[in-house]
Amino acid sequence: MELQLVPNSLPYPILSTVTFLPLAGALLLILLEREEWIKAVALTATLLNFFLALPLLFAFDPEVLGFQFVETSSWFPFLKARYALGVDGISMPLVMLTVFLSPLCVLCSWRAIEQRVKEFMFCLLLMETAMVGVFASLDFVLFYIFWEAMLIPMYLLIAVWGGPRKDYASIKFFIYTLVGSVFLLVAIIALYLHNGTFSIPEALFRDYSFGFQYWVFLAFAIAFAIKVPMFPFHTWLPAAHVEAPTAGSVFLASVLLKMGTYGFMRFSLGITPRASIHFAPVMVFLSLVAIIYAGFVCLGQEDMKRLIAYSSVAHMGFVTLGIFSFTLWGFKGALFQMLNHGVTTGALFLMVGIIYERTHSRLIEDNSGLGKVMPLYVAFLGLFCFSSFAFPGTNNFVGELFVLLGAFEMKRTVGLLVVPGAVLAAAYMLRLLKRITWRERGQQRPLRDLCPREVLYLLPLAVAVIWVGLAPKGLTAVMEPTLRALLEALKTHP
Amino acid sequence: MGRLLPELFTFCSFLVYFVLSLRGGRRGWIIPLAQALSFAGMVIAGASVLQEGEFFGGSYRVDLFSQLFKVLLACGLFLVFAMGRRSEEEVHEGYLPEFYMFLTLGTLGLMILVSARDLISVFIALELSSYAVYAVVPLRKRMVGLEAAAKYIFFGAVASGVMLYGMGYLYALTGSTHLGTILEGLRKVMAEPMGVMALVLTLVGFMFKLSLFPFHFWAPDVYEGASHLTTAYIATVPKLGAVALLLRLVHLAPADAQAFLWVLVALSALSMTLGNVVGLVQRDLKRLLAYSGIAHAGYVMLGVVAVKQSGPAPAIFYMAVYLLMNLGLFLVVVILSKEGRNVGVEDLKGLWRRAPLLALTLAVSAFSLAGIPPTGGFMGKLVVFTAAFRAGHLPLVVIATVNTAVSLFYYLNLVRYSYCRDPEARGEVSVTLGERVLCYLLIILILYLGIFPGPTMKIFEVAILGL
Numbered sequence: 001m002e003l004q005l006v007p008n009s010l011p012y013p014i015l016s017t018v019t020f021l022p023l024a025g026a027l028l029l030i031l032l033e034r035e036e037w038i039k040a041v042a043l044t045a046t047l048l049n050f051f052l053a054l055p056l057l058f059a060f061d062p063e064v065l066g067f068q069f070v071e072t073s074s075w076f077p078f079l080k081a082r083y084a085l086g087v088d089g090i091s092m093p094l095v096m097l098t099v100f101l102s103p104l105c106v107l108c109s110w111r112a113i114e115q116r117v118k119e120f121m122f123c124l125l126l127m128e129t130a131m132v133g134v135f136a137s138l139d140f141v142l143f144y145i146f147w148e149a150m151l152i153p154m155y156l157l158i159a160v161w162g163g164p165r166k167d168y169a170s171i172k173f174f175i176y177t178l179v180g181s182v183f184l185l186v187a188i189i190a191l192y193l194h195n196g197t198f199s200i201p202e203a204l205f206r207d208y209s210f211g212f213q214y215w216v217f218l219a220f221a222i223a224f225a226i227k228v229p230m231f232p233f234h235t236w237l238p239a240a241h242v243e244a245p246t247a248g249s250v251f252l253a254s255v256l257l258k259m260g261t262y263g264f265m266r267f268s269l270g271i272t273p274r275a276s277i278h279f280a281p282v283m284v285f286l287s288l289v290a291i292i293y294a295g296f297v298c299l300g301q302e303d304m305k306r307l308i309a310y311s312s313v314a315h316m317g318f319v320t321l322g323i324f325s326f327t328l329w330g331f332k333g334a335l336f337q338m339l340n341h342g343v344t345t346g347a348l349f350l351m352v353g354i355i356y357e358r359t360h361s362r363l364i365e366d367n368s369g370l371g372k373v374m375p376l377y378v379a380f381l382g383l384f385c386f387s388s389f390a391f392p393g394t395n396n397f398v399g400e401l402f403v404l405l406g407a408f409e410m411k412r413t414v415g416l417l418v419v420p421g422a423v424l425a426a427a428y429m430l431r432l433l434k435r436i437t438w439r440e441r442g443q444q445r446p447l448r449d450l451c452p453r454e455v456l457y458l459l460p461l462a463v464a465v466i467w468v469g470l471a472p473k474g475l476t477a478v479m480e481p482t483l484r485a486l487l488e489a490l491k492t493h494p
Numbered sequence: 495m496g497r498l499l500p501e502l503f504t505f506c507s508f509l510v511y512f513v514l515s516l517r518g519g520r521r522g523w524i525i526p527l528a529q530a531l532s533f534a535g536m537v538i539a540g541a542s543v544l545q546e547g548e549f550f551g552g553s554y555r556v557d558l559f560s561q562l563f564k565v566l567l568a569c570g571l572f573l574v575f576a577m578g579r580r581s582e583e584e585v586h587e588g589y590l591p592e593f594y595m596f597l598t599l600g601t602l603g604l605m606i607l608v609s610a611r612d613l614i615s616v617f618i619a620l621e622l623s624s625y626a627v628y629a630v631v632p633l634r635k636r637m638v639g640l641e642a643a644a645k646y647i648f649f650g651a652v653a654s655g656v657m658l659y660g661m662g663y664l665y666a667l668t669g670s671t672h673l674g675t676i677l678e679g680l681r682k683v684m685a686e687p688m689g690v691m692a693l694v695l696t697l698v699g700f701m702f703k704l705s706l707f708p709f710h711f712w713a714p715d716v717y718e719g720a721s722h723l724t725t726a727y728i729a730t731v732p733k734l735g736a737v738a739l740l741l742r743l744v745h746l747a748p749a750d751a752q753a754f755l756w757v758l759v760a761l762s763a764l765s766m767t768l769g770n771v772v773g774l775v776q777r778d779l780k781r782l783l784a785y786s787g788i789a790h791a792g793y794v795m796l797g798v799v800a801v802k803q804s805g806p807a808p809a810i811f812y813m814a815v816y817l818l819m820n821l822g823l824f825l826v827v828v829i830l831s832k833e834g835r836n837v838g839v840e841d842l843k844g845l846w847r848r849a850p851l852l853a854l855t856l857a858v859s860a861f862s863l864a865g866i867p868p869t870g871g872f873m874g875k876l877v878v879f880t881a882a883f884r885a886g887h888l889p890l891v892v893i894a895t896v897n898t899a900v901s902l903f904y905y906l907n908l909v910r911y912s913y914c915r916d917p918e919a920r921g922e923v924s925v926t927l928g929e930r931v932l933c934y935l936l937i938i939l940i941l942y943l944g945i946f947p948g949p950t951m952k953i954f955e956v957a958i959l960g961l
Contacts, residue, residue, distance in 0.1 A: 076873075078807065078951040079880060141876065145867035145944075152861060155906075159914045160846075167914045171906060178866070178902050182895040185876070189883045189891070 003201045004066030005086065010055055013071050015085035018053045018099060019132045021045060026125035035117050039110060042121035046103040046128065053099040056092055062481045064088075067138060067201060076141065081198045084138035089482025090265055090335060091135040093475065097342045098135065098255050100460070102128045105247040107457040108350050112246055112357055113161060120161055123153035124247060131255045135262060140188045140198040147184075147259065151177055154256065157248035158240055169243035176236040180226030187219035191271065204270040205489050210278075217275035220268050221283075227260030230283075230320055231290040234313045241309035242362075246353025249305065253312050253349055254342035261319045261338055265331075265486075269323070273490050276324070283324040284410075288417050290317030295424030299431065304352045304362045307432060308345060311388060314421060315341045321418065322403040326490060330406025331483040332476060336399035339475070340387075340468065344396055347384045347461040351377070354454055358447050364432060369441030374449045378437050380458050385433045387465045389425040395468035497547045497556050500539040500564045504602040507531040511595035522587070525578055528594045532572040539568035552672060553612030559806065559957040563608040563738045566814055570731040571601045573821050574723055576932055577828050584721040584834035589633050597727055600626035604735035613661045613671040616739065620657075620699055623732060624650050627724075634721040635834055642719025649712040653702035660695025667692055677746045684751040693747060694757050700743075703736035705784070706791040707765035717784035722831055725780055726824035729787050730817045737813050740798050741806045758799050763893045766792025770901040779827055779837045782904060783820070786863060789901060790816055796887070796894060797878035804881035807954040812878050814950070815862065815870035815943050822859030822936045826852050829929055842908060844917025849925055853912045855933045862940050864905040865898050870943030877951070
């Protein structure tokens with residue numbers, strides 16, 4: 001399949017700007033001393049980045065089969081590695097998700113971070129650069145640099161500003177993800193020696209032998225499965241989530257996990273289609289295990305953050321299931337779920353962060369009976385919980401429905417096995433919501449309801465939840481041609 | 495004579511220290527003098543990078559390859575001297591001129607080594623650099639360096655002996671001591687065990703310098719026993735010279751010398767595995783760096799075994815980065831050390847609060863040693879891995895990748911101690927302006943090589959081995 005590479009025609013190099021503006025902001029922070037200024041600069045940088053990224057959404061041409069807004073220039077001639085950025089229907093929404101969440105992450109850390117604000121914001125902005133870079137890179141070396149570079153600020157976010165077991169959680173996170181990605185590097189070098197270039201578009205949809213695909217797929221799959229994380233590689237996730245500061249959790253859940261599924265979609269399907277089909281039963285099985293197992297684990301959680309972390313494992317199970325169903329519904333559902341999970345779970349982590357700032361506890365027990373004291377908080381929580389178990393009218397409903405359709409289209413048994421998982425989600429989320437809202441509250445000190453700043457960063461998420469839930473068509477239109485072409489290429493390839 | 499300017503200048507600075515060592519009196523001012531001289535040496539080496547020529551009947555050759563290494567050697571020497579504000583705390587003040595004299599002499603030996611194209615001149619240059627360093631090791635205050643010095647000399651002497659033995663074979667097989675003629679002669683015998691053995695034994699001297707398994711035994715003790723600056727020097731500068739010669743000699747070997755390459759591949763794999771696994775349990779920072787150095791000797795061998803297919807550029811790039819990131823860690827050791835005592839991993843606790851810039855230098859260097867982007871260490875690994883993969887050493891690349899993951903644990907541990915632990919009773923660390931500048935310089939260079947490797951690599955690429 002011939003991929004088009006449409007150069008960027010906007011007046012400014014949009015992808016470079018969106019990728020490196022946060023980095024520039026971070027460097028500017030070094031010069032500043034006063035905390036208010038630091039916060040203001042961080043917020044401005046992320047907000048400005050969001051607005052500068054909007055043309056990606058509006059000027060995007062869904063009919064282009066290949067990459068748009070492409071920028072290339074020479075970078076490392078010795079390895080024929082180029083500086084190349086570009087997006088298609090898969091990566092553009094993910095870039096938008098990242099730039100959308102970044103200002104919210106800055107806002108939610110306004111009060112929560114008291115120490116070392118400068119360094120914290122520095123890490124946040126660095127993260128944004130790395131995350132956008134991962135989705136926008138069209139060169140493997142560049143991709144790998146962003147992919148790995150993100151580990152350092154994320155590690156520091158957990159290790160420095162994390163909870164009591166931050167040491168354990170951060171090192172586990174780092175080692176797990178790094179071990180996964182070292183084999184990715186070998187696979188990338190193998191591809192380079194095969195193709196003579198590190199270019200990603202040139203590596204997609206080529207006739208690699210099955211033996212080659214087999215090994216490359218395995219090397220890719222370990223890296224991506226750890227990042228997603230798929231069962232049984234998921235144990236780093238709850239630890240990291242529980243200890244990370246709120247903004248770290250949001251980035252982790254909303255964007256980092258997507259990098260794994262993005263990798264599956266972009267690289268595993270595009271580069272190793274035959275091996276992907278060969279391994280699909282395993283992947284589907286692991287996804288099902290993740291959905292059901294994580295669902296049961298969620299039922300037993302007493303810690304809100306832990307519960308949401310495990311629910312992420314289940315949700316990401318839906319995504320990998322959709323990807324390896326090899327149906328258009330499945331693909332669409334997977335991409336939808338990636339975005340929805342980013343919005344909803346990010347929002348839920350923000351909710352936990354808000355209550356934690358007030359009660360200094362994440363246990364459901366300590367935070368029960370908030371319905372009377374914090375009505376606004378509970379209203380938002382209710383919306384996001386409903387969204388999380390895919391209540392009709394919310395964003396997750398659309399995604400889960402698509403994945404279910406894909407699963408049924410692939411194999412009826414698989415579809416039937418997913419249903420209990422969806423029911424479990426309702427069970428654990430409603431259990432959480434019930435206990436937080438309705439229990440009797442003892443003689444504890446009074447709690448303040450949401451302040452305007454908190455409403456400010458929850459509102460966009462709430463709007464996104466309902467908007468995507470009621471009118472998914474805009475998003476579908478953006479992603480469908482790319483996904484259809486991907487499926488087409490998979491089907492036509494031997 | 496202009497073509498020998500870097501060597502001549504180094505020799506002159508050696509003479510300056512020599513004269514100074516004959517006089518008594520206060521010696522504190524010799525430190526800035528050494529810094530200035532080594533800086534000038536670096537500039538001169540950089541200015542004469544494009545020189546070319548042959549001397550002494552072809553046994554000494556000045557070409558881009560050798561000149562690049564001379565620049566790196568001069569840079570290494572300058573950086574080591576620049577770290578040395580506190581060398582008084584470690585070395586008796588009376589011995590300071592000798593200290594600088596021997597390190598300069600050692601560098602002179604290495605400069606000659608990278609240009610040498612004759613077995614005799616190779617041997618003489620190598621011994622010149624070795625003996626100079628043997629003499630520096632025991633100069634540390636409190637004489638803790640004595641055991642280290644003895645070990646270093648004994649191991650070094652044995653390695654030299656073995657190397658001479660191998661050179662004898664080379665001469666016997668080919669009837670010449672000139673590397674170019676040996677190359678011709680070796681073609682015929684490389685399939686035989688004798689040829690392989692001759693070449694491998696000749697390499698032993700350089701493997702010793704590089705602390706490659708199984709010639710690494712000296713490294714942990716010498717690192718621990720020698721003063722910090724000496725260790726920083728031993729850990730970086732002689733290794734540059736060793737890699738230069740390894741590149742030359744492996745390039746010499748005929749293309750079909752599979753058995754010979756297999757020996758190097760095996761040594762590389764063993765070296766990195768041993769270094770990393772033993773590195774996991776080290777508590778003394780310098781011992782840890784010794785094992786890290788053993789592991790990195792293994793990594794750089796990936797570039798060495800692929801020199802025929804990809805040229806020397808990957809290995810040179812790797813060594814350039816190695817120089818910087820290693821010195822980054824040593825700089826932290828030097829500054830943290832109190833009265834010249836060794837620094838343990840425990841002493842890093844809470845470094846982030848005590849000296850943020852040092853903690854950052856430590857983090858960047860450690861992540862670079864572990865090969866995490868966007869540091870130069872990653873780019874170095876990428877180029878040598880790619881080179882080795884292209885040369886068909888896939889198993890070695892896989893072993894190296896697994897090793898990268900293993901090594902992460904102890905490098906990350908350093909960062910973890912400095913960022914996640916409480917300082918407890920450890921006080922603030924004072925960092926002078928000069929040291930600050932050096933910290934920033936190393937951080938920026940390490941990141942520069944990681945993010946914009948193109949220009950540097952372009953320079954190294956031109957350095958095709960002229961043989």
